[in-house]
Amino acid sequence: MTEPTPEATASGPVPVLAVVGRPNVGKSTLVNRIIGRREAVVQDIPGVTRDRVSYDADWNGRAFTVVDTGGWDPDARGLAEAIRAQAEIAVTLADAVLFVVDATVGITDADEAVVKILRASKKPVVLAANKVDDQRTEAEAYGLWNLGLGEPYPVSALHGRGSGDMLDAVLAALPETPPQTFEEVGGPRRIAIVGKPNVGKSSLLNKLAGEERVVVDNVAGTTVDPVDELIELGGQTWRFIDTAGIRKRVKEASGHEYYASLRTSTAIDRAEVAVLVLNGGESISEQDVRILQTVREAGRALVIAFNKWDLVDEERRYYLEREIERDLVQVQWAPRINITARTGWHIDRLVPALEKAIEGWETRISTGALNAFLGRLVAEHPHPVRSGKQPRVLFGTQVSTAPPTFVLFTSGKLDASYERFIERRLREEFGFVGTPIVLNQRPREKRKR
Helix, strand or coil: CCCCCHHHHHHCCCCEEEEEECCCCCHHHHHHHHHCCCCCCCCCCCCCCCCCEEEEEEECCEEEEEEECCCCCCCCCCHHHHHHHHHHHHHHHCCEEEEEEECCCCCCHHHHHHHHHHHHHCCCEEEEEECCCCHHHHHHHHHHHHHCCCCEEECCCCCCCCHHHHHHHHHHHCCCCCHHHCCCCCCCEEEEEECCCCCCHHHHHHHHHCCCCCCCCCCCCCCCCCEEEEEEECCEEEEEEECCCCCCCCCCCCCHHHHHHHHHHHHHHHCCEEEEEEECCCCCCHHHHHHHHHHHHCCCEEEEEEECHHHCCHHHHHHHHHHHHHHCHHHCCCCEEECECCCCECHHHHHHHHHHHHHHHCCCCCHHHHHHHHHHHHHHCCCCCECCECCCEEEEEEEECCCCEEEEEECCCCCHHHHHHHHHHHHHHHCCCCCCCEEEEEECCCCCC
16 A cells, blocks of 8 residues: 555645536636636537536645536526526535626626625625626726625636636635544544435434434435534434435536535545445445445544345345445455334444444554564465565554554565455454554665665
């Protein structure tokens, strides 16, 4: 495994800028100008951009995500109404908003209506007066002060005029570090309930809380925002972060689903333990496995809860065992519980599983005990000889917990299979239930003659 660079570990998710405005004011052209490449679909027809589409951008060395929304018409019907809903969700979940107005047209009733919604969102807004291609139009742009959103920035998305000043204002509006990346130290243990839509995450949270607190509907993916709940269980308080279901691939996810998956990964980053809820009555899907990988890559402790167990018959159990062996082989260390969130059957098993996972996640082994273990292991099972060489583990140390992270100093690069063997034996010897283990190698460099 490669060690993360200090920059990578410190950065976290980047701030999000939503670009909104009436249809055909040039939002997509402006987005292309901001990201420095022609990616957003541009056509001279109002409302070509239907969903919110996100792009990576940076300005003056600061990275942020730009979300291009469909044209926003407050009196929308049908598809236009759906586009407006998309834009509203974008504003709710973004860190700042770039509101684009056509300077050649001036303020319309639709713009006024959008301003009301922007004010209600309490988000920082940068006002871009687009299609300002010359001095004459620039004078007209200043009439937009009347919108009450502060200084209008005259720009020409087509020619790039004024875009630097506008981007400086965008950076000033965006948070230096996004609000979700705060390091939470102490306080109740943080648990993220994750899983694809409609597996019963909200039902589980409601049953744990003992009352209806989260909107539950039979429509898949009802929950859009993570909701933090402080719940007393097993004599202690826990902070549960209910998350919107991760959809299929993020790139394919349209509209608020993209945001839902973005917020879910943020919730996993904020949590200490992830509870992956699977539907016991359905086959383990590629989506489920992808969420598992997200939890592992984030280095979080993990508990797997098979929900809707009342719907699992003997035949399904037989196939489920095979699926667990095949699809969950990478996370055999995670505690598994069978529950029925709707009735509350066996949800009392969740707390012992969480405690076990946290204990494994925070386990530390002394350097002496670790090297005594490694010495025995290498003596009994030396690394296979490769091209006449046989790399050896010279020394090991645990550099951190949560998750347990080890550095192995070796005489040469170890095979991935031998690294997995060491991890398996570490678990047999020291436990590490419910937690991923990170092994970093430091092969000794050859001295030059």
